[in-house]
Amino acid sequence: MLDFLKSPILAMQDFFALAGRAFLNILRRPHYADDVFIQMDIIGVGSLPIVVLIGFFSGAVMALQMSRALSTYGATGQIGTITAITLVRELGPVLTALLVAGRNASGIASELGSMKVTEQIDAMRALGTDPVQKLVTPRLIATAVMLPLLTVIADFVGLFGGYCVACLLLNLLTPTQYWTTSYRAIEYNDLSQGLLKPFCFAIIIALVGCFYGMRTTGGTQGVGRATTQAVVVASIWVFVVNFVITRVYVNL
Amino acid sequence: MAGQSNECILRFDGVSVRFDETPALDGLSFSMRAGETRVILGAAGSGKTVLLKAALGLIRPTEGTVSVFGDDITRRTEREMFGLRSRIGMLFQEGGLFDSLTIEENVAYPLVNQQRARRLSPEQIRERVEESLRFVELERTLDKFPSELSGGMRRRVGIARAAVTEPPLVLFDSPTAGLDPITANTIIALIVKERDVKNMTTALVTHRYQDGTLLANFRYNPESGQLEPLGRNGNAASRTTTFMVMREGRLVFEGTQGQLEASRDPYISKFARQSSE
DSSP: OHHHHHHHHHHHHHHHHHHHHHHHHHHSSOOOHHHHHHHHIIIIIHHHHHHHHHHHHHHHHHHHHHHHHHHHTTOGGGHHHHHHHHIIIIIHHHHHHHHHIIIIIHHHHHHHHHHHHTTHHHHHHHTTOOHIIIIIHHHHHHHHHHHHHHHHHHHHHHHHHHHIIIIIISOOSOHHHHHHHHHHHOOHHHHHHHHHHHHHHHHHHHHHHHHHHHTOOSHHHHHHHHHHHHHHHHHHHHHHHHHHHHHHHHHO | OTTSTTOEEEEEEEEEEEETTEEEEEEEEEEEETTEEEEEEEOTTSSHHHHHHHHTTSSOOSEEEEEETTEEOTTOOHHHHHHHHTTEEEEBTTBOOOTTSOHHHHHHHHHHHOGGGTTOOHHHHHHHHHHHHHHTTOTTOTTOOGGGSOHHHHHHHHHHHHHTTOOSEEEEEOTTTTOOHHHHHHHHHHHHHHHHHHTOEEEEEESOHHHHHHHHHEEEETTTTEEEETTGGGOTTSOEEEEEEEETTEEEEEEOHHHHHHOOOHHHHHHHHGGGO
């Protein structure tokens, strides 16, 4: 029973130790700016097409569903309000985070995992560089900067998707009506939680990906296992932390 | 500093390393002096690689102390170790090259990333990289990736990377494992050359006795560019090579080549007999 409990607690301890070192390294020299920009390109620019696509369709589907529900009450004029609030508060941050978790937590875990099993991480330590400083911190900074930006783009494209459905496809309201109601619906409270969420999710995604990558054992099979675990664990924590943040904001 | 003779460069004092209760190293004690060559023999799983990793602080001993350049590294934090590690070169068993970097970037890695060497300009770095690769006769592979090279070439790049900062101590982990005899001899000849030209203290882990024989009995002649047997031109005492034999994490032999060949222990003599087989 004790052994059963010991391993997750030890893993948790290792995770927080890694997280602590990764954060401390942001302030310490040497800084690997090149690696940060390369990761920003991979995580941010690389995820852009899929984030735009998913953002557009989630906004469009939201508008479609709401058009049916709101027409029952004769309130189709509120489509913009509802689409904007759901996208900015929940759908934008969570869907973007899940996409980036699937795309980048797995990418990070498999890259670092392959490096671990082929002794490249040990080689890095042997050559006098800190793997956490060189590999984890740049990925953490890059994800923390890019995920909120991707979310903002996803939110906007989602609103555009809603506009296409509500105004162009179903002709339920005028463009001015749609954009004005959307704009008025969003308050500072929504914006702050809509930006705080992706920032927290980014930390989870980068650190979970790096954590599973850095502790990979058992050859190529181990790399596969680490990748799967990274995506599953990152996605679960995205939902848990989303609940916690929403709970705090609901009370505000 | 290194280079001064008789200075103790690496010292193991009762070092034990355990993974899940199984001892990988068991009460290991020995010391290496500056300028010395150490050949570490042993069967697979006898703890040779763990020994090298413990010397670099990549693995922490469960008991005992490891001293490098006179400093006890056992209680040092990982961060404190980075400066020290930049003074030690290491060739990993499979080369340990970064597969997403080109050969040039791989060899330049210690120069670019180590804090000690960060003052070099890109031109100086390129010059040092080219020189280091020329030393292992691979100066035409700068833009290639490790996957495009053969196993022997990757080891040579590994040697170039380990020696590019000209560290006073270099550790080689099975540089000839899995290579054909001709390539293996080329690799050892390059190690002898690096050792003699750059005056490095060398520890070499191997399961091939021939590797040890070459290191112990040959020197690099910079004039002819060839290896020549020790004893010629009165240079017999220029190098001291000590042999060590490991068995199940314990040190079962430490001494000269003559003592190793004279040993009657069946396990030890198996290694000495390899060369005649």
